[in-house]
Amino acid sequence: MLTQRIQAVQPSPTLRVTALAKQLKAEGKKVINLAAGEPDFDTPEAVKKAAIEAIQEGFTKYTPTTGIPELKNAIASTLLKERRLSYRPEQIAVTCGAKQALFNLLQVLVQAGEEVLIPSPYWVSYPEMVRLAGAAPVEVRTDPASGFQVERKALEKAWSSRAKVLILNSPSNPTGAVLKAEVLKDLARWAKERDLWVISDEIYSRLVYGCDCPSIASVSPEVFSRTVVVDGVSKAYAMTGWRIGYLAGPAEIVEAAGRLQDHSTSNPTSISQRAALAALTQDQAPVKKMAEEFQKRRDRMVERLSKIKKISFVKPDGAFYCFVDVSATGLNSGLFSERLLKEALVAVIPGGGFGWDSHVRLSFAVGLESIQEGLDRLERFIQGL
Numbered sequence: 001m002l003t004q005r006i007q008a009v010q011p012s013p014t015l016r017v018t019a020l021a022k023q024l025k026a027e028g029k030k031v032i033n034l035a036a037g038e039p040d041f042d043t044p045e046a047v048k049k050a051a052i053e054a055i056q057e058g059f060t061k062y063t064p065t066t067g068i069p070e071l072k073n074a075i076a077s078t079l080l081k082e083r084r085l086s087y088r089p090e091q092i093a094v095t096c097g098a099k100q101a102l103f104n105l106l107q108v109l110v111q112a113g114e115e116v117l118i119p120s121p122y123w124v125s126y127p128e129m130v131r132l133a134g135a136a137p138v139e140v141r142t143d144p145a146s147g148f149q150v151e152r153k154a155l156e157k158a159w160s161s162r163a164k165v166l167i168l169n170s171p172s173n174p175t176g177a178v179l180k181a182e183v184l185k186d187l188a189r190w191a192k193e194r195d196l197w198v199i200s201d202e203i204y205s206r207l208v209y210g211c212d213c214p215s216i217a218s219v220s221p222e223v224f225s226r227t228v229v230v231d232g233v234s235k236a237y238a239m240t241g242w243r244i245g246y247l248a249g250p251a252e253i254v255e256a257a258g259r260l261q262d263h264s265t266s267n268p269t270s271i272s273q274r275a276a277l278a279a280l281t282q283d284q285a286p287v288k289k290m291a292e293e294f295q296k297r298r299d300r301m302v303e304r305l306s307k308i309k310k311i312s313f314v315k316p317d318g319a320f321y322c323f324v325d326v327s328a329t330g331l332n333s334g335l336f337s338e339r340l341l342k343e344a345l346v347a348v349i350p351g352g353g354f355g356w357d358s359h360v361r362l363s364f365a366v367g368l369e370s371i372q373e374g375l376d377r378l379e380r381f382i383q384g385l
Contacts, residue, residue, distance in 0.1 A: 013353035021347035032374035035347040050278030067094025098232035098245030104257040110135040120355040148177035171204040174361040176316020188223035206236035208318040297364040327358040
């Protein structure tokens with residue numbers, strides 16, 4: 001008999017749609033995949049070379065559970081340089097992807113009867129991770145009119161005395177919204193007033209387009225001491241399959257997350273750690289080049305979407321997604337996505353899994369030709385409804 005906690009967890013709609021698109025491609029169908037949640041670029045050559053050298057040197061044994069010292073030092077240097085955040089090595093834990101960092105944190109910060117505030121639209125795994133920790137996810141609605149900024153009044157409406165943690169994600173998956181500095185300062189004051197921990201998911205922080213992307217941990221000393229930053233190498237360095245993430249925050253929280261990791265995965269893959277070390281310490285030109293290409297694709301997608309009737313969207317400032325309102329078509333996100341894939345061979349992600357069944361997520365982590373063809377098909381599909 002399955003446990004109640006796992007029965008309460010829903011499968012990832014992102015992975016399900018991606019798998020179906022791959023299946024149709026394997027059948028010879030010419031699917032345009034606008035559902036991708038990972039860069040289509042290859043891992044930088046210097047990173048691959050570092051991994052090969054690690055293998056050749058025999059660096060294939062256990063490492064400390066929370067990561068090798070060299071990588072922790074590189075992470076500390078990166079956070080100081082890029083986000084003005086100062087951490088000691090004991091305040092950093094390397095994990096098997098940023099997803100494990102988030103999972104570990106929720107396991108050590110919340111328990112049964114407590115609540116976690118999650119701005120919506122949200123990444124699909126946040127509520128499920130909260131449920132697996134025995135706590136209750138509480139949706140905090142945002143407004144497209146404000147660019148999906150998180151507002152104090154919405155937080156206050158959702159808050160109860162059982163709330164323990166606030167999760168922030170900037171840039172956002174699925175909206176691409178980047179939280180503004182003045183918004184973060186207000187959120188920091190509010191989190192202090194309500195005595196909340198803040199988990200700041202910054203996995204897309206290097207993929208922003210023409211704007212600043214501050215960390216809430218940098219806006220005041222008070223919020224720094226109650227914030228845990230989560231990041232990794234998956235998105236910015238095209239290293240999704242290498243599975244290296246990290247968390248940085250108060251030493252007691254990091255130590256507790258490390259104890260949990262002792263008895264789950266133990267250390268992240270030794271070879272991947274050496275690859276991540278190279279990613280953070282070697283030439284950053286590949287990251288800059290990829291971000292520039294994503295901006296070109298973003299601009300092309302925004303330009304094309306703006307010409308399609310019966311949809312609306314907010315221009316994303318970061319990540320590689322557009323979150324598109326399709327409610328005027330008369331279809332919910334699941335039916336819209338299913339019919340679009342089967343009838344037009346275009347894969348998108350239904351917004352229901354992100355808490356917004358009126359929207360679908362389109363990814364521009366594909367080439368310009370695929371974006372153009374995919375949106376041409378999308379327009380024809382909507383015209384035919």
